[in-house]
Amino acid sequence: MPEVIESTRAATRWITRIVPAFLVGAVSYATFVLVGRVCSTYLINKRREVGAAVVILVLYFILLLLMVATYLRTISTVFLDPGVVPLGPRLEARRKFEFESRRPGRRGTDFDSRIYQSGPDLDPDSPGLELFYTKDVFICENDGRPKWCSECCTWKADRVHHSSEINRCVFRMDHYCPWVGGMIGENSFKFFVQFTTYTASYCALVLGATASSLRKQISEGTPLDAHFIAAIALAAFFGLFTFLMTFTSMRYILFNMTNVDALSSRSKVYQLAVHVPRGTVSTDKFSVVTYPLPKLDEQLNGRSNGVVENGNGASGAGIESGVGSATRDDLATRTFAILKTEPGENPWNVGVWRNWQTVMGTNIFDWFLPVQRSPCATHESHESFYPMGHALADVLARYGLSGVAGKDSDKAGVEMKELGRGNGNLDGRA
Known part of the structure; x- marks a missing residue:
């Protein structure tokens, strides 16, 4: 059974469980407004603009399908295949040490007085070390050894970073996203970019179609539909947010960077x-x-x-x-x-x-x-x-x-x- 990786913070775990329900509610409301009130009630029944309504509906459901598909693919990857580095064998010894040191009745023993060594494994045959020196180039420390994660007790491959949010090392870690419920890394970044792109396009369609209909109502002098205004506000908020995420992610792709890389891109020395x-x-x-x-x-x-x-x-x-x-x-x-x-x-x-x-x-x-x-x-x-x-x-x-x-x-x-x-x-x- 695949290992499920979640945030170490209880508040974040609750947020990730609430967000999907909120998104389902927002999309359901947008569907009600665009399909029911904009296309059916206003454009088809009142203005008889059947062609425009059909085009809007076709585009809407295509974008809705792609948005939902990429969202499901992203969250399934985030939970089931997040791209975390396997934990090192020394971690078991550390956990045993920590467990034994907390046992009642152990006072002044040699075991309890020892300080656990969290530094790199100095064994020349350290597990996983051969994965590095069989390459022609890798990121290293001053002594030529690869970088070491003291939390996961393992050697860190290139572009691996330790996340305090999930307490694991992640390949090409980008950021923790509560909207998809987990860590965005190399396994999920592509799907995340697809999701934000389709969501931004979806919001743009809802915003454009609804705002156009609202403008027509204003020019006609008819009472304004309050649902139009609410849908415009909702689409504008999510549209701007996902557009900025898409723009930033596309920039990272074109320059082969991650959010972590960008934090020190001008001063970082490898x-x-x-x-x-x-x-x-x-x-x-x-x-x-x-x-x-x-x-x-x-x-x-x-x-x-x-x-x-x-x-x-x-x-x-x-x-x-x-x-x-x-x-x-x-x-x-x-x-x-x-x-x-x-x-x-x-x-x-x-x-x-x-x-x-x-x-x-x-x-x-x-x-x-x-x-x-x-x-x-x-x-x-x-x-x-x-x-x-x-x-x-x-x-x-x-x-x-x-x-x-x-x-x-x-x-x-x-x-x-x-x-x-x-x-x-x-x-x-x-």
């Missing part, structure tokens, strides 16, 4: 771990880190991160030394340079057209129909969690790494075969 050839050493411009990270016993025995000993006792830089004592594990190592963007550079801006496609899809039907999820939610690329644009090339050029980053990716297989010929062993064991 730190990237970029795959470079083995043997690349730190300079005064950047430092390097090599994965898999060394284990404690390797460090104590003279091995360090990315450095192995030659047969004559001298140390050399990983596989690039070309010595025959290299192992299959050595060939599997990957070195990353730790680089920084300039303030305001958006590494995920891949151009307006590709930005649009990563969210809305490559098929024109996907742009209008709430069926397929955004392509960016698949995370199938081996290069990075999300495609990166010219900003990455600019960063590499500034650090003098253009044409070098990721260069030894295709050489790994050749080197593995050469090692196998020398050792007579290609049975796949490390």
Whole structure:
């Protein structure tokens, strides 16, 4: 059964339960006014404008159907597939610690006196870490490790943010929306934009048709219909609100941003771990880190991160030394340079057209129909969690790494075969 993600705040949970009933009431009233009083009573029966009424009714029910479909798709995704990051295994230990520490009668024990460590998992074989260093580039900290969430006890992939509203990390988190009852992230953002677009169009139709009829009543000198005025006010309020949401969301799509990204878009600096050839050493411009990270016993025995000993006792830089004592594990190592963007550079801006496609899809039907999820939610690329644009090339050029980053990716297989010929062993064991 899918995990249902809700707000941690009781007031917000009540609001999300009340909002759907309020929206149903507003739409029902708009239908009563536009269909019953504007089209049927006024335009058809009184003014005999059957053609205009039919056009309005057809457009109205098309937009109503699309609005309802996108709303249902959005809330179902928000509740059943919100795009949250799985909780880390260390969280269970923390919860056990917190539970045991609250038990009555436990005073002065070593267990209770220990401070729970919420920092990153320092285990070189930490679960999930390999998902990062098998990529060619990822967002990292100063030591080259990915970002860590102390609340979820897990490594944070690119563009993952922790939401205090639902107390979970969310892929491409945008905002918490009480109108749809949950967190808008990469799985639901496309459907949310479709919903606000159709709602704004729906409100514009109600507003235009009702205001036109009210203007005709004023010119005729007949008593004004109070329902017309109420419907105009309601449509204007929701129409303006959803139009602004649509405009803002479209801007985010075209620039490949989220609401979280926009909060610091002019000053944000991203730190990237970029795959470079083995043997690349730190300079005064950047430092390097090599994965898999060394284990404690390797460090104590003279091995360090990315450095192995030659047969004559001298140390050399990983596989690039070309010595025959290299192992299959050595060939599997990957070195990353730790680089920084300039303030305001958006590494995920891949151009307006590709930005649009990563969210809305490559098929024109996907742009209008709430069926397929955004392509960016698949995370199938081996290069990075999300495609990166010219900003990455600019960063590499500034650090003098253009044409070098990721260069030894295709050489790994050749080197593995050469090692196998020398050792007579290609049975796949490390």
